[in-house]
Amino acid sequence: MKLNLGCGDVAPPGWINVDNAVGARLRKLPVLGALSHRFLRCDWSPSILLHDLRRELPWPSGSVGCVYSSHSLEHLTRASGEGFMREVARILKPGGIARFVVPDLKLEVDRYVSGESDARDFLSSLHAVDTRDRPIAKRIYGLLSGSGHRCMYDEASLFGLMAAAGLSARRMAPFESAIPGIAEVERAPQTADALIAEGVKG
Numbered sequence: 302m303k304l305n306l307g308c309g310d311v312a313p314p315g316w317i318n319v320d321n322a323v324g325a326r327l328r329k330l331p332v333l334g335a336l337s338h339r340f341l342r343c344d345w346s347p348s349i350l351l352h353d354l355r356r357e358l359p360w361p362s363g364s365v366g367c368v369y370s371s372h373s374l375e376h377l378t379r380a381s382g383e384g385f386m387r388e389v390a391r392i393l394k395p396g397g398i399a400r401f402v403v404p405d406l407k408l409e410v411d412r413y414v415s416g417e418s419d420a421r422d423f424l425s426s427l428h429a430v431d432t433r434d435r436p437i438a439k440r441i442y443g444l445l446s447g448s449g450h451r452c453m454y455d456e457a458s459l460f461g462l463m464a465a466a467g468l469s470a471r472r473m474a475p476f477e478s479a480i481p482g483i484a485e486v487e488r489a490p491q492t493a494d495a496l497i498a499e500g501v502k503g
């Protein structure tokens with residue numbers, strides 16, 4: 302079994318794709334779902350399993366082979382992230398693999414300190430503050446697709462979070478993975494400049 306947790310609009314067949322965005326919930330409704338799909342260009346698949354990742358994951362302990370989670374962990378507070386990581390480790394089989402893709406905090410800070418990015422771009426890269434006025438359609442889309450960042454990670458803090466849950470972590474390159482079919486869920490724009498860690502349950 303392969304899980305894609307915090308899938309957004311990346312919901313390939315062969316994976317159980319999980320999210321709890323308002324847009325994903327709307328998509329389940331016959332009329333509102335069709336309207337949001339057509340007029341707001343909400344691309345959530347109606348097949349998405351609705352679940353809040355801050356809650357206990359709905360799979361038995363030791364039952365899952367692979368977990369993929371791209372640009373979702375940073376949307377949870379540090380405390381919720383710890384709980385989520387423990388849950389991921391709980392449901393994995395021994396030898397099961399969990400792969401996390403998150404924005405690289407150190408990379409963004411280095412770019413700012415070196416002058417490669419200015420203050421506005423740096424703040425924008427954190428997704429923690431609103432730096433631009435956005436047209437109404439984009440604001441509605443933002444409301445439907447979820448919140449900004451509640452935490453950010455560098456390699457040490459992400460590896461530490463994984464290790465505390467019992468996952469031995471290794472840094473990986475985009476599309477380099479022990480997960481079969483990784484190209485089905487991984488996307489080049491999401492992995493460029495990202496921090497990618499893969500952990501194995503001991």
Ligand SMILES: C[S@@+](CC[C@H](N)C(=O)[O-])C[C@H]1O[C@@H](n2cnc3c(N)ncnc32)[C@H](O)[C@@H]1O
Binds near residue numbers: 321353355377446
């Ligand atoms: C930036 S999107 C990433 C989507 C996709 N994985 C990708 O890499 O393009 C973050 C996703 O995490 C989901 N998310 C955030 N907090 C969540 C939570 N507590 N439970 C379930 N999904 C959550 C959001 O709804 C959103 O779809």
